[in-house]
Amino acid sequence: MISFLKTYFTEVFQAIKSLLSGMKLTGYYFTHPKNIITEEYPDNRATLKMADRFRGEVIMTHDEKNEHACTGCSACELACPNGTIKIINKFEINAEGKKKKAIDAFVYHLELCTMCNLCIVACPTDAIKMSPNFEHSVYDRRLLTKQLNHEGSKIREGVE
Amino acid sequence: MFSFQNMTQEIHSWLSSLMSETFVMLVEMTIVGILAIALFAFLGLVLVYMERKVAAVIQLRKGPNRVGPFGIFQTSADTLKLVLKEGFMPDNVDKFLYKLAPFVVMITAMLILAPIPFAKGVQIWDINIGVFYLTAISSISVIGILMAGWASNNKYSLLGAMRSGAQIVSYELSAGMAVLSIVVLTGSLNLGDIIASQEDGWWIFKGHIPAWIAFIIYIIAVTAETNRAPFDMAEAESELTGGFHTEYAGMRFALFFLAEYINIFIVCAIGAILFFGGWMPFHIGSWTAFNHVMDFIPSFMWFFGKTFFLIFLIMWFRWTFPRLRVDQLLNLEWKYLLPISIFNLLLMTLVAIKGWHF
Numbered sequence: 001m002i003s004f005l006k007t008y009f010t011e012v013f014q015a016i017k018s019l020l021s022g023m024k025l026t027g028y029y030f031t032h033p034k035n036i037i038t039e040e041y042p043d044n045r046a047t048l049k050m051a052d053r054f055r056g057e058v059i060m061t062h063d064e065k066n067e068h069a070c071t072g073c074s075a076c077e078l079a080c081p082n083g084t085i086k087i088i089n090k091f092e093i094n095a096e097g098k099k100k101k102a103i104d105a106f107v108y109h110l111e112l113c114t115m116c117n118l119c120i121v122a123c124p125t126d127a128i129k130m131s132p133n134f135e136h137s138v139y140d141r142r143l144l145t146k147q148l149n150h151e152g153s154k155i156r157e158g159v160e
Numbered sequence: 161m162f163s164f165q166n167m168t169q170e171i172h173s174w175l176s177s178l179m180s181e182t183f184v185m186l187v188e189m190t191i192v193g194i195l196a197i198a199l200f201a202f203l204g205l206v207l208v209y210m211e212r213k214v215a216a217v218i219q220l221r222k223g224p225n226r227v228g229p230f231g232i233f234q235t236s237a238d239t240l241k242l243v244l245k246e247g248f249m250p251d252n253v254d255k256f257l258y259k260l261a262p263f264v265v266m267i268t269a270m271l272i273l274a275p276i277p278f279a280k281g282v283q284i285w286d287i288n289i290g291v292f293y294l295t296a297i298s299s300i301s302v303i304g305i306l307m308a309g310w311a312s313n314n315k316y317s318l319l320g321a322m323r324s325g326a327q328i329v330s331y332e333l334s335a336g337m338a339v340l341s342i343v344v345l346t347g348s349l350n351l352g353d354i355i356a357s358q359e360d361g362w363w364i365f366k367g368h369i370p371a372w373i374a375f376i377i378y379i380i381a382v383t384a385e386t387n388r389a390p391f392d393m394a395e396a397e398s399e400l401t402g403g404f405h406t407e408y409a410g411m412r413f414a415l416f417f418l419a420e421y422i423n424i425f426i427v428c429a430i431g432a433i434l435f436f437g438g439w440m441p442f443h444i445g446s447w448t449a450f451n452h453v454m455d456f457i458p459s460f461m462w463f464f465g466k467t468f469f470l471i472f473l474i475m476w477f478r479w480t481f482p483r484l485r486v487d488q489l490l491n492l493e494w495k496y497l498l499p500i501s502i503f504n505l506l507l508m509t510l511v512a513i514k515g516w517h518f
Contacts, residue, residue: 012496019481026218026480038222 050132055115058085058108059131060148067156068149070127072103079122084112102155106148111141125159163459165281192284196273200422205235207421210468211475218479245410250313253407257311262408262415264304269422271297275351276429279439279460283352290351291343294430295336298385301423302328305387305404308416312407320403323393323486328385330493335381337501341374341508342367342434345517351433358437360445366517370508375435377501382427383474384489386420390481393489428470432463436470439463 029035039048050056062068072089090104106128120129128148138144175184209224209232216223224231249258275290277283287293302325309321343349345367346357357363364371384391395403405416432438439459443451484492511517 012500022480023476026476029220030214030217030476033217035220036217036222037220040222040225 050134053130054132054134055117055130056132056134057110057115057130057136058113058119058128058148060106060128060150061126062150062153063156066150066153068127068153069125069156069159070103070106070149071125071155071159072101073124075122075124076119076128079118081116081118082112082114084109084114085119103149108146108148109144110136110146111144163281164279168281196270196284199273200270200418203425204418204421205239207425207471208235208238208417210471211421211478214472214475215479218476239414242410242414247410247412250407253313254311257307258407259412261304261308261311262412262419264307265301265419266415266422268297268301268304269419269426271300272423272426276426277351277355277433277438278463279458282460286350286352288348288350291339291349291354291434295332295339298423298426299328299332301419308408309404312404314407316400316402317404317406320393320395320400320406324387324404326486327387327391327393327489330490331381331384331391331497334377334493334497334501335385337498337505338374338378338381339430339434341370341501341505344505344508344512345371347512351438355433355438355440358440358443360443362435362437362440362442364435367508368511368517370504370511371435373500373504374508375431377497377504378431378435379470379473380497381493382431383477384493386423386427386474388420388424388474389478390483391489392483393486424471424474425467428474429463429467431470432466436466437462438466 041048060068060070072087074087074089077085077087086107086109087103088105088107089101091099092102094100115130117130136144172184172188175187178184179187212234213223213231215221224234227233227237249255272294274285275283275287275293305324305328306321309317309319309324312318342354342363345363346354348354348357358366360366364375367374387393387395392403395405400406405413408416437443439462441451441454441457441459441462443454
């Protein structure tokens with residue numbers, strides 16, 4: 001009987017204690033509104049800061065000399081699960097008179113992309129990466145098919 | 161302290177000078193009815209807004225902030241939407257009960273309003289069995305809920321209504337016990353007397369530990385009685401889609417929704433009257449100077465301040481605790497709250513007989 005009463009009241013007090021600890025946390029949040037994490041998106045567009053690993057679209061990085069690191073190996077095209085990437089190659093004659101493979105167009109179908117990141121993982125030269133830009137709305141779906149290499153760009157020296 | 165008694169007396173004598181006694185009564189009833197409906201509409205808007213804001217801040221969100229400054233017109237806009245919606249009634253429902261149910265719930269909430277003193281001298285109906293009246297009337301609203309669940313011809317509605325029935329019948333016991341323990345201290349069922357007995361301090365401070373236990377039990381039991389989370393078994397969105405009001409739309413749904421918030425206000429008002437002295441300012445025993453300073457704050461502000469504090473407490477519960485399973489719900493009542501409240505009532509009786517309270 002005594003042990004029953006003891007467990008009974010221990011249970012009651014532990015229950016009250018756990019409930020109070022929950023209320024303490026929510027009470028802290030209520031009294032500290034600066035913890036609010038809501039982003040008022042269209043209003044804070046100028047100061048909007050996306051997370052580092054946010055995946056908005058695939059881009060190809062170009063340096064200031066309009067050079068990229070894509071060798072046209074099409075590893076990303078093979079890695080892509082739903083045919084988002086299409087690489088069109090061309091052959092250039094380099095200074096030594098040898099034929100060398102280079103990309104003509106890196107075609108990216110944004111409307112098909114699921115942002116799975118497999119192409120970025122597959123790329124041996126880190127030529128492509130995910131950009132945090134997410135404002136993709138357009139009125140014509142043809143605008144979603146993009147060419148990622150810039151006009152007149154070429155492969156960076158030393159990238160094989 | 162300022163009393164509204166004189167004002168009402170003046171209106172009464174002015175009306176009496178204009179017309180016969182019967183018409184005076186009719187006019188006064190109309191005025192009171194309009195005031196009650198206006199209070200309902202106002203409370204509905206304010207409480208829904210308050211709930212959404214409290215929920216938002218607790219969950220680290222912002223809540224309504226688009227319609228008007230800080231979103232204060234959001235609930236008005238929502239009400240307008242509900243008014244304009246089609247009052248759709250599904251096929252094969254019990255038409256009479258389906259239409260009647262929202263009004264039963266709403267009228268019950270209105271009836272409970274009668275004996276509540278909102279400020280010094282503001283009380284619709286001063287009866288000597290006020291507490292008894294409140295507990296008796298508040299148990300009628302479950303009939304409205306059962307009616308809605310049955311008439312909807314929907315298994316979710318019926319399950320929700322049945323759960324609500326089991327829940328309200330159970331939790332009314334411990335709520336009643338908690339209310340009784342204050343009645344034991346006061347020795348009166350009249351709400352005016354209960355408030356007057358707290359002139360030298362509120363019962364929650366004068367009644368030692370039993371008053372605190374009674375208050376905690378009361379607040380848990382009324383949270384369950386008003387079907388709010390963590391005891392919202394009656395609607396339980398994730399299990400029953402909407403519970404007893406699954407099949408209701410438009411203004412009929414709005415009546416259920418409004419009645420829920422009015423019920424919260426009413427149970428919190430009763431809690432404030434019993435444990436925190438209703439409109440009685442914060443008085444400490446014989447500190448005359450301090451008591452006079454407190455008297456400068458008008459009585460209706462004390463009443464609404466206390467009531468809204470308790471409402472905030474119940475909202476705090478809702479957005480902190482997870483929902484109970486139906487067997488846990490009944491365990492909590494029959495194995496914990498009821499035995500504790502019975503013993504607490506005994507303890508309170510002892511305190512009252514021995515005169516250990518202040």
